Amino acid sequence: YVEHGKGAGTAILFNSDGRAELGPVGSDGAGFKPEKTVDREMRFGAPARFRLVLQGVLMEIYLDDFLIECYSLPTPATGRIGLIPGNQRSSIAKLMAWK
Numbered sequence: 001y002v003e004h005g006k007g008a009g010t011a012i013l014f015n016s017d018g019r020a021e022l023g024p025v026g027s028d029g030a031g032f033k034p035e036k037t038v039d040r041e042m043r044f045g046a047p048a049r050f051r052l053v054l055q056g057v058l059m060e061i062y063l064d065d066f067l068i069e070c071y072s073l074p075t076p077a078t079g080r081i082g083l084i085p086g087n088q089r090s091s092i093a094k095l096m097a098w099k
Contacts, residue, residue, distance in 0.1 A: 001025060001082035002052070002059060004073045009080075012052075012061055018044045020061065020068050027082075038069045047093075052081070 003009040011025040011032050021034035044064045051062040056076045061068045083092055 001027070001029070002054065002073065003027065003078045003080040003082075004057075004075045005078070009082075010059070010071070010073055014048075014050075014063070018042055018048070018063060018068075020063075022061075022069065022071055024074075036069070036071070040066060040068060042066065 001009045001011050007027045009025055009027060010022060011029075013021045013032070013034070015021075017039075019037065019039045021037050023033045023035040025032040044066075048063045049065070051065070053060040053062075054077045057073045059071045059073060059077070061071070083095075
């Protein structure tokens with residue numbers, strides 16, 4: 001979840017095969033509407049390394065250092081991001097952020 005307005009943001013959902021869906025979502029995670037699906041037809045590590053680069057309205061998403069998508073947000077990011085694991089087996093480790 002990348003916030004770009006009060007209670008509004010964009011979500012990036014990854015499937016286990018590396019496919020990604022991007023689209024608007026509420027700050028509570030409800031109402032996700034995929035606007036774009038990206039399939040690089042690659043296999044990624046388990047778990048894959050995820051990287052998000054934000055600058056104004058531009059967002060770049062990487063898995064295992066491969067560019068998945070460049071995406072333009074409707075308004076500049078506020079600086080708030082959120083992570084939501086998809087299931088019991090999901091894990092998030094070694095989280096880092098830079099400004």
